[in-house]
Amino acid sequence: MTQQTNRHHATGAPADAADATAPGATQWWRDAVIYQVYPRSFADGNGDGMGDLPGIRTRLPYLKDLGVDAVWLSPFYSSPQADAGYDVADYRVIDPAFGTLADAEAVIRDAHGLGLRVIVDVVPNHCSDQHAWFRQALEEGPGSTLRDRFHFRKGRGENGELPPNDWESVFGGPAWTRVADGEWYLHLFAPEQPDFNWDSPAVQDEFRSILRFWLDLGVDGFRIDVAHGLVKAPGLPDMGRTDQLKLLGNQVLPFFDQDGVHQIYRSWRKVLDEYAGERIGVAEAWTPSADRTALYLRPDELHQAFNFHYLGTGWDAAALRAAIDDSLDAMRPVGAPTTWVLSNHDVVRHTTRLGGDVRRARAAALLMLALPGSAYVYQGEELGLPEVTDLPDEVRQDPAFFRGDGQDGLRDGCRVPIPWSGDTAPYGFGTGGSWLPQPPEWARLSVAAQTGDPASMLELYRTALRLRRSHPGLGAGDEVEWLDAPEGVLAFRRPGGFVCTVNTTPEPVRAPAHAGWRPLLSSGELRTVDDELILPADTAVWWEA
Ligand code: NOJ
DSSP, rough: HHHHHHHHHHOOOOTTTTOOTTTTTOOOGGGEEEEOOGGGOOSSSSSSOOOOHHHHHHHHHHHHHOSSSSEEEOOOOOOOOOTTSSSSEEEEEOTTTTTTTTHHHHHHHHHHTTOOEOOOOOOOOOOOSHHHHHHHHHOOOTTTTGGGBEEEEBBBTTTBOOOOOOOOOOOOSEEEEOOOSSSSEEOOOOTTBBBOTTTTTTHHHHHHHHHHHHHTTTEEEETTTTTTOSSOOOTTOOOOOSSSSGGGGOBTTTTTTTTTTHHHHHHHHHHTSSSHHHHHHEEOOOOSSSSOOOOOOOOTTTTOOOOOOHHHHOOOHHHHHHHHHHHHHHHOOOOOEEEEEEETSOOOOHHHTSSHHHHHHHHHHHHHHHHSEEEEEEEEEGGGGOOOOOOGGGGOOOHHHOOOOOSOOOOGGOOOOOOOOSSSSTSSSOOSSSSSSSGGGGGGSHHHHTTTTTTTHHHHHHHHHHHHHTTTTTSSSSEEEOOOOOOEEEEHHHHHHTEEEEEEEEEEEEOOSTTTOEEEEEESSEEEETTEEEETTTTTEEEEE
């Protein structure tokens, strides 16, 4: 056991977290609210315009006060930043832009001191083309041991001038790039992100070792990037068509959601279980169905997966109800909690996605936080930040923006740094500007501007999270009891005398039968007309009932 392991076991677990080994220990992650910090855009400690670990450290009390249970940090590892850190050059080294290993340890220690768990990203599908193994693979040439850790192949065509198969990159263009000696290598994302070959025992061993490195440092779990992509179909067969990613929602692809990935997560689970303190694995798994996602969450695999099905559901009561039921039904056979996600660093912020009206975003937050399972909050959603849709081309950094034909390439609009305080940019984000420009309207959306304003989004989140904590049944279990409600309205009961109603229509409606119900929290103003309680348009209400 290393010195770090010893130290971790002594002080690693959050101050007010239950010991998993204690009798009756709770599985903290089942109903946890997990806040995603996107390090480059959260808080800048050294005034270089880029967020960093010291910045995050100073803002941990804000997260504690907000009322979340855990923090997920997107990558801060050594990286040329070809894909905002999802191109990792060294998994055990902090990128100088974000700080040092001591800074990472300090974040983990301080978070634990505040009772917050810490989840870090692990990126196992691919690394950076600057990773030592890939550089060495290029040097050693065809047939070398190091090339076997990636997918190197000869090209097709008379002189090998065509890619080895027809696979397309998620970011657009072919998923293959040719190197100087004529071989091609596979990259499902940018050319700067070569895919690992997970048939290689060296790759398997290396990642178990990387997991242990961070577990020894005290992290409470991992968000697993592209968890569905690690294993490719034997022989790398052609797809025989273009627009391949459009199929992802319907079928297993030769490069996504192959059954072989599960073996990897079984071996990772064993590593997680070696550690005290209920360390978890969270899959970023894009699969054809909730049932296929559930396979990643069998008892000997991972703990949670992002619910992208829910994220993709529009503001429509029937569709939301179906998505909620489907999600809960799919997880029941494997005994895993469902998760609820509205936004992250890859999608249009939901304030904008749901119609640009903050009312819907407010109602969506109360709906999400009333459901059983674990909820993810993406930094800035608690401020009601909209997507920034008018970033000038010259500041954009999303690699897909430069390649086209793949993902829309517009992910910078949800990554604009957070406004903390003040009337002028960078609004307390740091002292040296911000790597993406913040809109002038964000002065009124800052943490300082919203704090203490009962009508603000921030205070809505704070109150909702406080109530969620004081109603321990709210996130627990997997039962939602639907109540009769007019068309376009959701009404459901949760344990502990709690009801949530959501009017998704653009018109006010009479509240469903509510004799004896007492409003606890509402995302919009409730009115009484002729002794009838009226739910305004696009409004959710929590009731004690
Ligand atoms: C998913 C991450 O969330 C995204 O930001 C990244 O570009 C891809 N995986 C590739 O790592």
